[in-house]
Amino acid sequence: MAISARHLDKAFSGVHAVRDLSFDVRPGIVTGFLGPNGSGKSTTMRLMLHLVRGGGVTTFGGQRIDQLRRPLRTIGAVLDPAAHNPHRSARAHLRIFAAAAGMPASRADEVLDLVGLTHAASRSSGEFSLGMQQRLALAAALVGDPEYLILDEPANGLDPQGIRWLRDFLTARTDEGRTVLLSSHQLAEIAQTADEVIVLGRGEIVTQGLLRDFVDQFSHQQVLVRSPAVDRLAGCLKANDIGPFTATGTDGLLITGDVNTAQIGDLAGHYGITLHELSSHSSSLEEAFLEATAATTDYQGTA
Known part of the structure; x- marks a missing residue:
């Protein structure tokens, strides 16, 4: 019971x-x-x-x-x-x-x-x-x-x-x-x-x-993409209003928002950009928890 x-x-x-x-x-x-x-x-x-x-x-x-x-x-x-x-x-x-x-x-x-x-x-x-x-x-x-x-x-x-x-x-x-x-x-x-x-x-x-x-x-769908032409790819994303995205490593971008791997793959193909990795990532429980409680956390330090 x-x-x-x-x-x-x-x-x-x-x-x-x-x-x-x-x-x-x-x-x-x-x-x-x-x-x-x-x-x-x-x-x-x-x-x-x-x-x-x-x-x-x-x-x-x-x-x-x-x-x-x-x-x-x-x-x-x-x-x-x-x-x-x-x-x-x-x-x-x-x-x-x-x-x-x-x-x-x-x-x-x-x-x-x-x-x-x-x-x-x-x-x-x-x-x-x-x-x-x-x-x-x-x-x-x-x-x-x-x-x-x-x-x-x-x-x-x-x-x-x-x-x-x-x-x-x-x-x-x-x-x-x-x-x-x-x-x-x-x-x-x-x-x-x-x-x-x-x-x-x-x-x-x-x-x-x-x-x-x-x-x-409370999660955000994310797409991870790696490319030897990462700067050019970033410019293409901005030109097509895709994002936001953040750099990860020297050759990667983590893209959030209303986006999927097929969309990014098609975009890279259209501009002739070589990709070394293209994968989707869902938020973890930790990320969802931080998102859900962001406005209710009292103890926030500075980095």
Whole structure:
């Protein structure tokens, strides 16, 4: 069943207020939760879980979190990987969660194995690297075998192998029909993991829907062309009002706008210009994200 968040509202969130957000997170897929720093992603997740005061209602399969007898059996969350007693062992930390979820103590060792921390079960969590802390936080979220996962930047601190493991792990959970809301700044991973996206900017929803539709909506078709006569080609493009375009390397042009490879190929042929490369390029998720949130980014440095 879906997560339904309606009219979530908080007076202040980092830089901007979270204002009247409404969205659904569907089961069986990973939904990416995106936005610039200070846009309200973490505050929204805390509002959903009743960890900060604010307005609105969030239901998990039709029930609010305060209506659940054992919330950990329904919802698992990773919001702060450092939220553990550094003097307590990983196993002891997870046994507390198991008791709260009404699960046997042996569940602690099961989830340690699930996240690859069996070898560190007896170590104090204060000795853990950030990546290991992330795995421990995910293990705590999984103790109750929840149907819903709410994860705030769970890949921070993970090495490339860990990131790939997390991607496969989340895909396996959604293949079981579970619901995952995943906040991340690692857009390359979101592009490989998420099916849908919700994009925030300054406390409001910029857009939401299928990831591929988001990229299409905020992308620009580009044509890359390389030629030994690149200066002459640039002049022909200007003369025919094709572009804009920018130079790439010593012999290339990247052309944007309402243009395709056939049009550029025909133009080059008409003027007798030799081409060494002619290819089309679609925008990436990163490029679409930057385009969609350009007006809502507060922290912009100078080169």
